[in-house]
Amino acid sequence: MSTHPLPPFPAPTTTPTGVRAGRSLSALICAVAVGAVTACAPSEGAVAPSPAAAVAPASPGAGASRGTMGAPGIGDPDFPSDGNGGYDVQHYDLRLSYDPASRKLAGSATIEAKAVQDLTSFDLDLHGLAVSRVTVDGGAAGFTRNKDELVIEPGRRISNGDRFAVAVDYSGVPEPMRDSANLGKYGFISTPDGAFVTCEPNGAKTWFPSNDHPSDKATYDFQITVPEGLTAIANGEMTGTPQTKAGKTTFVWREKHPMASYLATMTTGKFQVRTGTSDKGLPIYAAVADSFHGSLDQLFTETGKITDYWSTVFGPYPFSSTGGVIDDYAAGYALENQTKPIYGGFSPEPTIIAHELAHQWFGDSLSIGRWRDLWLNEGFATYAEWLWAEHAGQYTADSAFRRYYANAADPMWNYPPGTARASDLFGSAVYNRGAMTLHALRREIGDDKFFPLIREWTNAHRYGTVTTQEFIALAERVSGKNLKELFDAWLFQPRRPAPIT
Numbered sequence: 001m002s003t004h005p006l007p008p009f010p011a012p013t014t015t016p017t018g019v020r021a022g023r024s025l026s027a028l029i030c031a032v033a034v035g036a037v038t039a040c041a042p043s044e045g046a047v048a049p050s051p052a053a054a055v056a057p058a059s060p061g062a063g064a065s066r067g068t069m070g071a072p073g074i075g076d077p078d079f080p081s082d083g084n085g086g087y088d089v090q091h092y093d094l095r096l097s098y099d100p101a102s103r104k105l106a107g108s109a110t111i112e113a114k115a116v117q118d119l120t121s122f123d124l125d126l127h128g129l130a131v132s133r134v135t136v137d138g139g140a141a142g143f144t145r146n147k148d149e150l151v152i153e154p155g156r157r158i159s160n161g162d163r164f165a166v167a168v169d170y171s172g173v174p175e176p177m178r179d180s181a182n183l184g185k186y187g188f189i190s191t192p193d194g195a196f197v198t199c200e201p202n203g204a205k206t207w208f209p210s211n212d213h214p215s216d217k218a219t220y221d222f223q224i225t226v227p228e229g230l231t232a233i234a235n236g237e238m239t240g241t242p243q244t245k246a247g248k249t250t251f252v253w254r255e256k257h258p259m260a261s262y263l264a265t266m267t268t269g270k271f272q273v274r275t276g277t278s279d280k281g282l283p284i285y286a287a288v289a290d291s292f293h294g295s296l297d298q299l300f301t302e303t304g305k306i307t308d309y310w311s312t313v314f315g316p317y318p319f320s321s322t323g324g325v326i327d328d329y330a331a332g333y334a335l336e337n338q339t340k341p342i343y344g345g346f347s348p349e350p351t352i353i354a355h356e357l358a359h360q361w362f363g364d365s366l367s368i369g370r371w372r373d374l375w376l377n378e379g380f381a382t383y384a385e386w387l388w389a390e391h392a393g394q395y396t397a398d399s400a401f402r403r404y405y406a407n408a409a410d411p412m413w414n415y416p417p418g419t420a421r422a423s424d425l426f427g428s429a430v431y432n433r434g435a436m437t438l439h440a441l442r443r444e445i446g447d448d449k450f451f452p453l454i455r456e457w458t459n460a461h462r463y464g465t466v467t468t469q470e471f472i473a474l475a476e477r478v479s480g481k482n483l484k485e486l487f488d489a490w491l492f493q494p495r496r497p498a499p500i501t
Contacts, residue, residue, distance in 0.1 A: 001200055001378065001426065002334040002348075002355050040280035040311040042320040045219075045256030068157065070122030072149050074213045076370045078422040081148070082202050083213025084123040087113040090163070091218050094208050097225040097248075098232075098268055103190045105129070106171040109208050112163065119158040124150040125205035125212040127187070129172040136166050150209055168209045177203045182425050183333060194230055194269030196329035198342060201371060201425060204261035214260035215369045215465050222253040224266050231271040233287055235264060235338045237321050255338060257319055258463045260367045263338040267325060272296055278304030278322070280311070285323035285340065292326045295347040299324050302353050309391065310357060310384070313451065315458040318365035324353065336381075338364045350392065351385045358384030361458050369465035374420040375491065376466060379434020386435060401439040404432055408496060418468055418491030437490040443500050444486055445479040453478040 070086025073079075093110040111124070127148045134143045136154035144151045150168070158164050174188035174195075187203025189196045197207065205212045224232035228247050236255030243250050255264075271287040274296050278284055284307075286300040307322040323340045331344025334352060336359030343352070362384075363377035386397035404410070412429035415421070417437070420430050442450040453475055457466075460474070472487050489497040 001336060001359075002352050002381075040278060040282045040308050040317045042282060043257065043316075043318060045320065068118045068120040070117070070119055072123045072146075072151075074211065074215060076213060076215070078371050078420075079202065079213070082125070083216060084125065084149075084211050086117050086119050086122045087115050087164075087211070089113045089211045089216050089218040091220070092208070092210070092264075093221045094266075095223045096208075096266060098195060098266070099227065100190065100192065100194050100230070100268070101227075103173045104171065105174050105188070105207060107208060108167065108169050109210075110165055110167045111209070112165050113211075115158045115160055115162045115164065118160050119154070121151060121153045122158075124152065124166070124168065124209040125202075126150045126168075126170070126209040127177070127205045128175045129170045129207075131168060131170045131209075133169040134166065137164050141166070148205055170209070174206050176206055183331075185331075188266075189329060189331075191269060191327070191329050194226065194232075195267060196269075196327045196331065196342070196344065197265040197267050198331065198333075198335040198337065198344070199262040199264065200335055201262055204264055207266065208264075210261045212261045214262060214367045214371075217258035217260050217367060217463070217465070219257065220253075220255040220259060220264060222255075222266060223250060224253070224268070225250045226268050229270070230268055231273065231287065233265065233267045233271070233285075233325055233340060235259060235340060236319075237283070237339075238285075257338075257365075259338045259364070263336065263364055265337040265340065265342065267327060267337075267342060269327065271325070274300045276300065276304075278308050280308045282307060282317060283321040285321060286325075287323075288326040289328035291328045292347055295326055298347070299326060299353075302350050303357065306350065306354050306357050306388065307360075309388075310354075310361065313387065313454070314358070314361045315455040317360070318458075318462055319360060322357065322360070324348075324356070336360065336363055351388055354388035355381045355385045365463055366458060366461045367465050369467055371422065371425065372419045373466070373468045374425060375417040375430050375434035375437070376468060376471065378426070378431045379417060379437060382431045382435035383438045386439075397439055397442075401436055404436060405496075405499070413496040414494050416492045416494055418487070433490065437487070440486060440490055440497070440500055441475060441483070444483065445475070445481060449479045 070084055073081050074083025074085055089111055091112040095108045097106045125148055134141045134152055139155045142153040176185045176187040176189045178185055186198050187206035202212050204210045222234040225248050226232050228244050228249050232251040234253035236253050239252045239254050270290050272293050273287045275285050284304050288296045303322055303324045311317045319339050321339050325340050325342040329344055334343045334356050336356045341356035358381045362380035368376055386400045390396045412433045415427055415429035417429045417434045476483050
C-alpha cells in the first residue's frame, strides 16, 4: 500500500559516500540474478507453500479453543477478532452480482476448508449483509450472527483433518469499514458506476464470508455479474470471454495462487482496458476509469517494465500475470491487490507503481503471519521505491536514507516499526524507518550478500507466510554475522539509532 510519498530529491551529482560495494546496482543484480532471462515467465500456479514457508505463531487455528468450537479469532494478538480458528481455507468460489443503481450485492460463497481440530461449530467473518442459507457438505447448517461473526453449526461433527465445504447465500448493501486512525474508509466502497474494493487490513468481510486474516491464504474463483456496459475486475486471469444476457454481463476470473483475503477485489465500473505482454512475455492487464483514459498506455508500459526489472532483483515473478487499475474514486492511497494493484483517484508516478509491484513479492507472495510484522511488506516496498529511483537515475537509495536520517525530530524515531501498532498500522515509521532498516542492513553486509539474501528470502517463502524473526535469522545465516544489535536498534527501539559508519 502507498500512503507516504517520498519527498522530492535532487539528482545526485557525485557518488554517495558510505556504500561498500564498488559495482553499480544494475551490474550487481546481473551478477546475482541467475536465470533472470526467464524470471518473469508466467507461473503455473501453486496451491500450498513449501514446508519452509510454514509459520507457527499465527498459523490457521492458532486461536482455537481446546474444545470443538472454532475460535472467533485466528490468534493475532493485535487484531484478536480477525480471522477464525479451527480450520484452514483452501479455496473460495465466489458468485457475485452487483447493481450500482441500488448498491445491492447478492452473493453465493463456497468455501473449501480443512479442519485443524474437531469442530461442532466454527465462525466466518462477515460484516453486515443478510445471510439466507448455509450448508456444510450439502446439508443444511444452523447459523447465528454475533457482530462480524457468522457462527455456523454443521449437521454433523467435523473431525480434525477432514476436508469440508461450506456454502453461504447472502445479500444486501455492503458497508465499508471506517477507521479514521488508519485509512479512513476501506473494503467494499460503492461508486456512481460500480465499486472500488480495497480491503487492507480486514475489509474482505464487507463483501464475502471469509477467514479474514493474511495468515490463512487460499486460491479463488470469481464469477461477477454487472449491468451491461460495465467491467468487473478481479484477481488472476479472466477465463473465457465475458458473457452478456438480458442486459447483464458476467466476468469469470481465477487466481490459482494462494492469496490473502485483504488482497481480493471485485472492482467494477466503466473502464478502458489494455492487454498484452511485457518484454519478457508476462501477460499484462491494465484498466483505467474513463476520466483517466490518458493514463492507460503509461500504466500498461510502466507496469510491464517495472515487473520485468523486479524479477531480476527479487527473483522470479510469483504470479501468472501483472497489471494495474486506476479508478476515479479518490481514496488517497493505492493498494497491492494481487496481480492488479489499484490506484485510488490518481495517475501514479513510476515510483508508486514500483512500490505496489514490489508488494507482489513482499506482501502478496510472502504474506505476514501477524500484522505487527507489516514492515516486511511496507518497508520492503518503500525500499523498492528507492531502488527504482536509483535504477532510473533520479536519486540513490543512500541519499534517501541520509535525507530521512538527518531529520532528528521526525516522530518515526519514537515508533519502532518492528511492532506495528493496530491503532497506527500505516504510520510513516513502518514505511520509511522500515526501508531504512534494509539500507542499514545493506550497508552492514554489502551488496554481494544483501541482494542474494533478498532473492533467497522470496524463494524460501514463496506463497507462504513470514515473520520478522525469520528474516533476521536468514540475514544472519547468509551474511555470517550477528545482526541482533542492528535489527534491535532499527526495528525495536523507540529512539533514533546511532549513525552508520
